[in-house]
Amino acid sequence: MSDLRIQYNEEMVGQGHPTKADTLNRLFLGGPAPVLRDSDGKVLHSVFKKQTSPPDTGVDEGALYAKEDAAGELKLYWRRPSNGEEMEVGGGLVVVDQGSTPWTPAGAGYQTATLPFTQPLANPEKCAISFAGAGSFRQTGGSAVVSAQVTINIEDETHFRVRAYVGAAAATTICYQVWQAITGQVRRGVYSLTPASAGPLDIDVTIDAISDYTKALILSGNVRGDMIRGTGSRTMNLDEIKTTSNTNLKLLGYASDIDTYYIPWQIYVP
Amino acid sequence: MSDLRIQYNEEMVGRGHPTKADTLNRLFLAGGMRSPEGKNHWAVFKKQTGDPPTAADELALYAKEEGGELALYARPALGGPAWRLI
Numbered sequence: 001m002s003d004l005r006i007q008y009n010e011e012m013v014g015q016g017h018p019t020k021a022d023t024l025n026r027l028f029l030g031g032p033a034p035v036l037r038d039s040d041g042k043v044l045h046s047v048f049k050k051q052t053s054p055p056d057t058g059v060d061e062g063a064l065y066a067k068e069d070a071a072g073e074l075k076l077y078w079r080r081p082s083n084g085e086e087m088e089v090g091g092g093l094v095v096v097d098q099g100s101t102p103w104t105p106a107g108a109g110y111q112t113a114t115l116p117f118t119q120p121l122a123n124p125e126k127c128a129i130s131f132a133g134a135g136s137f138r139q140t141g142g143s144a145v146v147s148a149q150v151t152i153n154i155e156d157e158t159h160f161r162v163r164a165y166v167g168a169a170a171a172t173t174i175c176y177q178v179w180q181a182i183t184g185q186v187r188r189g190v191y192s193l194t195p196a197s198a199g200p201l202d203i204d205v206t207i208d209a210i211s212d213y214t215k216a217l218i219l220s221g222n223v224r225g226d227m228i229r230g231t232g233s234r235t236m237n238l239d240e241i242k243t244t245s246n247t248n249l250k251l252l253g254y255a256s257d258i259d260t261y262y263i264p265w266q267i268y269v270p
Numbered sequence: 271m272s273d274l275r276i277q278y279n280e281e282m283v284g285r286g287h288p289t290k291a292d293t294l295n296r297l298f299l300a301g302g303m304r305s306p307e308g309k310n311h312w313a314v315f316k317k318q319t320g321d322p323p324t325a326a327d328e329l330a331l332y333a334k335e336e337g338g339e340l341a342l343y344a345r346p347a348l349g350g351p352a353w354r355l356i
Contacts, residue, residue, distance in 0.1 A: 003306040005295040008287035055312040065312035
């Protein structure tokens with residue numbers, strides 16, 4: 001029975017009749033096993049039929065639906081309110097650029113390296129960078145610091161957001177520096193926190209006002225501590241950072257001595 | 271028609287009546303959100319101001335505002351920490 005709706009010439013029968021099938025609850029529960037909902041009305045699982053276009057959304061509404069992507073694969077999408085932007089939900093991050101970049105700092109202490117992009121990022125604010133692998137950069141001991149750093153225009157920006165995926169609820173430190181092309185570093189700060197749990201973590205970093213003649217600045221959001229040390233990958237999202245130049249990525253590292261380090265990295269786009 | 275519930279003074283009519291509108295299935299099908307076999311075409315989430323409670327062996331999917339934009343969240347069993355899906 002594919003059409004579970006009560007038909008006009010059917011008898012209305014509730015659950016538990018000794019001889020007749022339940023027709024009143026049939027559609028809501030999703031028919032015979034495996035049903036979509038339990039008898040208390042809660043969802044057991046949801047099946048989405050393929051849509052060819054996004055559904056309409058009103059104010060304060062978002063829609064979840066299935067649609068084929070450009071490659072013909074059925075994916076789950078989310079549409080923002082008021083017929084807003086469509087976004088693929090989860091699992092949609094694709095590596096668009098990666099490398100294992102050798103880096104020889106000029107001296108001990110904080111030094112900057114450049115990771116060369118081979119292509120510009122169309123939507124850098126939606127991208128994530130992951131420093132995964134066993135590169136020697138991660139073997140600089142407790143002082144290891146890594147940052148995603150982009151050149152941006154922060155004339156009207158007073159904050160940026162770092163999204164990190166933490167492997168454990170452990171003490172974590174976010175460091176940042178704002179660099180001005182002429183005078184060098186003009187702001188720096190540190191955010192310390194202990195996440196309540198493992199998983200994605202968004203931290204909004206507020207910076208002070210920047211002198212009005214600075215246009216293009218280099219902003220670095222640094223993640224250190226448990227986020228990048230230890231095993232497994234760590235991801236730093238460039239969410240909400242607006243770039244004006246995105247053909248490379250600068251990295252601020254702390255070197256304990258002059259040596260050649262290898263920095264494994266990947267750039268993901270949704 | 272914004273309230274799709276069967277009203278107390280409405281006649282209960284199933285699908286396929288030659289002249290009368292289907293009232294019994296109306297709320298569930300909700301303007302094309304679901305197919306006649308009860309599967310989703312899409313699901314619309316109205317903005318929530320807090321995280322919904324979850325019991326053991328349950329996961330809640332809902333929409334909540336963060337940073338001025340409506341985002342999709344999942345919350346695991348027993349009121350665990352919610353995470354943003356998108």
